[in-house]
Amino acid sequence: MKTTRRTFIKQMGYVSIGFSLLGPVCLGKEGTYPNANIMEPEDPDHINAWLRVLEDGRVLILTGKMELGQGIRIAVAQVAAEELNTRLDLVDVNLAETGVTANEGYTAGSRSIESSAMSIRHAAAAAREKILKMASQKWDRPSSELILEDGMISGGDQKMSLYELLEGKQIEEDIGEPAEIFGKTKRKIVGQPVPRKDIPAMVRGELEYVQDLKFPDMVHARIIRPKSYTSKLGSLEESGLQDFPGFLKLVRLGSFVGVIAEEEYQAIKLSWEVQDRATWEAGEELPADVPLKDYLRTLPEETETEEDKGDWKNAFEKAPVKHSAAYYKPYLMHAANGPSCAVAYYNDDKLQVWTHSQGVYPLRETLANLLEIPEDAIHVKGVPGSGCYGHNGADDVAAEAALLAVEFPGRHVRLQWMRDEEHLWEPYGTAMVMELQAGLSKEGKIVGWKYDFWSDGHSSRPNGEPRTFLPARFLDRGHGVPGPGFKGGAVRNSMPYYTIDNLQTTSHIFRGPLRRSALRALGAFANVFAIESFMDELADKAGKDPVDFRIEHLDDERAITCLRKIKRNTTEVNLGEREGIGYAFARYKNSASYFAVAAHVYVNDEEIVRVKKMWGVIDSGETINPDGLKNQTEGGMIQAASWALREEVQFDKDHVTSRDWHLYPIFRFQEIPEVDVEVIDRVEEDPLGAGEAAQGPSAAAVVNAVFSATGKRVRDLPVNPVEKYLR
């Protein structure tokens, strides 16, 4: 197959979006390239794994990452255009797609710029060097006399397109180490706030989301949900269903029940009908009558010392001032604006899936195991959906659509979750409990630090194991429920970034009652919220300014610069009655972006905390697109403030009860603070992941501001629980 494909590309000289082996091809609005049968991606060490020269003069960039609203398409287009010295409109981007783009795992952990964009930068720089060398040999001119610009190469009176120069072939050579990176030396496009190309399409309603895909023969499906995570289907009277308008098929696989109809609203109505007819056996009860915070501490746990430096206990005992505090963060929801959606098509033993998953290859592998279909018979194409902020229902709905498509071959099956399915069945960000103790010296320095945190695992992404999919547990095939998940997510940012000689951090990992997976920043949200709240409490005990106190415990100049700037940006703020300002800082993962933040809050007459304004300073090393970085950071600040002030997943003994936007309220427009973000661009540094940097610090800054406004310390989130609004 490999040889055929290579020959094919050599002959045709372009790559396609389509996958015509598998029947009808989705060309959609973005799929305007000619078809070719690409079954596996090129070797990622080769230039053509990342970049293809098209006949019409454009360059197609292949990224293994997904557009999640973070603007990865414009960022990778910028780095490529810079290296190829070309106009941006000549650069197109193909998002993650099995068999086409490199396998870059998941689009997660704020790593798309660090990994994918840098691979593309190197591939494009290497391509430029190869192209110049080829032209130099062809025309027998030194490459210093040649110019590569906008897809044309010229020298003296000679000029030709890249496509002509390559004679329709692609550049298969190794990327190696390019001699010059224009992104560092010239920087004409990189570092500029280049507008995104997808926004004009969005405002016209022309951007195609996975939810908008349409195929001529497409049918619609809905799932009938059980009462709880563990309840089983009792009875289901099927007779007469076939008389309902549009009915095509009822799919029953154990306790997994879905219905397929010609039209979408018919499928919805049928799902209501089937739900009315179904009886469900009660499953295990959820611990609804104990406060969750207390309940979590009663669970069996795996305890591990994560860091142990000096003798914290001794230092703490001797300290003249001692302080301790406990914090709590509830389950939080990704709560995507658009419910999860996928289209699946099964025919001739082959499966095609269109998905907004963050990882097309891991999804493919896990689908293969779930459905017992060989991986090379599955094609998974990433199509942007609603922003996800981590691992939400995207993979689950893809698995469900695939299960249904296999039962109903020959037509495209579209499945979109309803709002209550998204709210009630997605894997949440886990609840956590955090306890801190520290001693202060006479001079107000931290002398002993002890941090204990209780958390579930943080990620149950598809990893080849079918049980990571929501439907697997209802199939009655013995797949079981997901394993302990990614513990590293819980530990993230549990080590303070401050210089403390004697410290110990200990993780306590439990299996909590609700389904959970990776939510933006993972454990770093709760860890930073706790640590930065506690730093504020310690500063108060030490009688110091909270920003100065932090700076006194830092030896990283970049961190200190962020804090100095945030202080300076907020010196003019006038605080009114019942208003306060709070600060926080963290370096995401202790190795990615630096972020300092301030929040200005007030407490209204109903004792409800509102945020007036937030300021952020972010240092992500080399900035590819400063406006994109700002946008991500502003969004992170607003989202984290919403998490901290308003959000909490609630449940009764059967299941989660936060089923819609009334029962799981998030910030609406009147609650939105003004936001102001300053970007520190460090050209000489490597770019650092940024998309999750704002989460933890923003929550802490809000809570610290509440203290500054009222003298009261909020240690349990959310600050304004739903009940407050009902009083």
Place this chain on the structure above:
Amino acid sequence: MKTQITLNVNGQQHEVNVDPQTPLLYVLRNNLGLTGPKFGCGLSQCGACMVLFDGKANPSCLMPVEQASKMEITTLEGLADENGNLHKVQQAFIDEQAAQCGYCLNGLVIASVALLDENPNPTEEQIQESLYRNICRCGVHARVVRAVKKASTT
């Protein structure tokens, strides 16, 4: 029972043969191919599905299509003029880069168009108030308010 229903959408008459109880949103998206309006909640809680009904912005996800037949409907696709020139609100969203995933954008643009129609010069507070029905999970609110403000002065 399917019925023949005439809809007036973006200045054109459309005949559709659907169950008259079908919410307008599904008819716009699936029968007329107008996928600007999005399904967000189906509960009139998030604004993703908003369209203009006789110039007023309202959700389309619960409105039975037969009721909608009496009104002039404008969707996101119908805001630009015949030459494809964008409405000033659309342009302002681009200028301010007021989007991340953009799933909420349909509702935000539609609601803002209706607002400026009624109040050509709203304060920031009035903008925030009039967008209270719209959910944005990515947190582009501050940019949206800037965009609407900008559109109001152009």
